Amino acid sequence: MxxxxxxxxxxxxxxxxxxxxxxxxxxxxxxxxxxxxxxxxxxxxxxxxxxxxxxxxxxxxxxxxxxxxxxxxxxxxxxxxxxxxxxxxxxxxxxxxxxxxxxxxxxxxxxxxxxxxxxxxxxxxxxxxxxxxxxxxxxxxxxxxxxxxxxxxxxxKLLADVGIIGLPNAGKSTLISVISSARPKIADYPFTTLTPNLGVVQTGLKEPFRGEPFVVADIPGLIAGAHKGAGLGIRFLKHIERTRILIHLIDISSIDTNHPLDVYNAINRELALYSKNLAKKPQIIVLNKLDIPGAKEAADIFQSAAKEKKIALISAITGKGVDHLKSQIVQLLNVTH
Ligand SMILES: Nc1nc2c(ncn2[C@@H]2O[C@H](COP(=O)(O)OP(=O)(O)OP(=O)(O)O)[C@@H](O)[C@H]2O)c(=O)[nH]1
Ligand SMILES: [Mg+2]
CATH class of the missing domain: 2.70.210.12 (GTP1/OBG domain)
Incomplete structure (x- = not known):
């Protein structure tokens, strides 16, 4: 539809x-x-x-x-x-x-x-x-x-609790498909996702997954200039205006090891240019595609450049780190209103 x-x-x-x-x-x-x-x-x-x-x-x-x-x-x-x-x-x-x-x-x-x-x-x-x-x-x-x-x-405006943001191809749709009931289209070209996908993530009764089930939104990829209408991003940014937290997803292979924070900063700039409120939302930084060769090194470089920020490492494809990420999301939601 x-x-x-x-x-x-x-x-x-x-x-x-x-x-x-x-x-x-x-x-x-x-x-x-x-x-x-x-x-x-x-x-x-x-x-x-x-x-x-x-x-x-x-x-x-x-x-x-x-x-x-x-x-x-x-x-x-x-x-x-x-x-x-x-x-x-x-x-x-x-x-x-x-x-x-x-x-x-x-x-x-x-x-x-x-x-x-x-x-x-x-x-x-x-x-x-x-x-x-x-x-x-x-x-x-x-x-x-x-x-x-x-x-x-x-x-x-979709009422999702968690919004997944990132460049095209970062693996946003792959991630929502492994943590939630949503089954969006996934492909190795940018702008696969043309309209937002919503998925419900089931939680558990035991710690660290204890909490209400929550809704995640996967939106089309953002690119520089999105706030002015480049790409598809801007039309859909309003859908994540009301989320409580954001997952900022980064494809490890897109990290330039000489300027490790460029991709991350570029996306945050787009958010801030679109809305101050959106830029202020708590973010979980997630580096994806940990399974590819050289990923660990690039992740280390990113981590030391980002200093105190907490960063999750996952492979949406193999599932490594995904459960831990889910528990981090639940915990952050439990303390964010
Ligand atoms: N190796 C590897 N590939 C991944 C991983 N996660 C996603 N991919 C691949 O990356 C490509 C893009 O994945 P999508 O989930 O469609 O990415 P997206 O961020 O939703 O992309 P857009 O909708 O275009 O913005 C696909 O070919 C996925 O199979 C991962 O953990 N490891
Ligand atoms: Mg997608």
């Missing part, structure tokens, strides 16, 4: 039904008073966050959404039927903006969260309501209030 993370749609709440002008007409009551009922209320547009939805895919085809209008009032003081609300299920992590004003209307973070995005119009009052001592036969009623029409920008 194509990954859709942004959509522009128009929603329209229902119009209120019109109030009715009517008079009692019964055989033995010659001048029955007014008996026009009120119009029904227009349906609301209601968004409901649910874990059943993971993408904004539905909005590719449903770009105009309208709730039902209220029914008109009727004689004998019968009120019109209320228009049915239109309930729209959206994934958790969805933000809804008003395109016209640019304002954030609602940020859905919890399952089951419900919000009326556009209120249906009130029904008009029937002529019964306008009866008074000076006007016993009002021949007018109110029209229903029109519903609201809003153009919305809907944005989905």
């Amino acid at each position: 194509k990954f859709i993370d942004e959509a522009i749609i128009t929603v329209q709440s229902g119009d209120g039904g019109r109030g009715c002008v009517s008079f009692r007409r019964e055989k033995f009551i010659p001048r029955g008073g007014p008996d026009g009922g009120d119009g029904g209320k227009g349906g609301d547009i209601v968004f409901v966050a649910t874990s059943r939805k993971r993408t904004l895919y539905q909005f590719q085809y449903r770009k105009k959404l309208k709730a039902k209008n209220g029914g008109g009032g009727q004689g004998k003081k019968k009120a019109g039927k209320n228009g049915e609300d239109l309930k729209i299920e959206i994934p958790i992590g969805t933000l809804v903006f008003n395109v016209e004003t640019g304002c954030l209307i609602k940020d859905f973070v919890k399952p089951g969260e419900t919000f009326v995005i556009a209120k249906g119009g009130r029904g008009g009052q029937g002529n019964t309501r306008f009866k008074s001592s000076t006007n016993r036969t009002p021949r007018f009623a109110q029209p229903g209030e029109p519903g609201e029409t809003l153009t919305l920008k809907i944005e989905l």
